[in-house]
Amino acid sequence: MNAEELKALEVEKTVDARGTACPGPLLEAKRAITSVSKGGIMEVLSSDEGTNEDIPLWSKKVGHEYLGNVEEAGYWRLFVKRGK
Numbered sequence: 001m002n003a004e005e006l007k008a009l010e011v012e013k014t015v016d017a018r019g020t021a022c023p024g025p026l027l028e029a030k031r032a033i034t035s036v037s038k039g040g041i042m043e044v045l046s047s048d049e050g051t052n053e054d055i056p057l058w059s060k061k062v063g064h065e066y067l068g069n070v071e072e073a074g075y076w077r078l079f080v081k082r083g084k
Helices: 003-007 024-035 051-062
Strands: 013-016 041-046 065-072 075-081
Touching: 003 065, 003 075, 013 024, 024 041, 024 051, 041 051, 051 065, 051 075
Parallel strands: 013 041
Antiparallel strands: 041 075, 065 075
């Protein structure tokens, strides 16, 4: 998905993990995904660049779909579709 498509997604849950270092954003995402309905979209806001590797790997490993990220001023918005 391109940046415009990602920005247009209807997000069910937003996790604001800006200002936390690895593994903070990933741990917050793991906790939050349980409150997203199957097929729902979770958005993770993170200022830690390592999250761009952690979230896609975790998503694939546990059966969710990583949709992509959008870089904003000083942080990233990462999108995950709950798979199970």
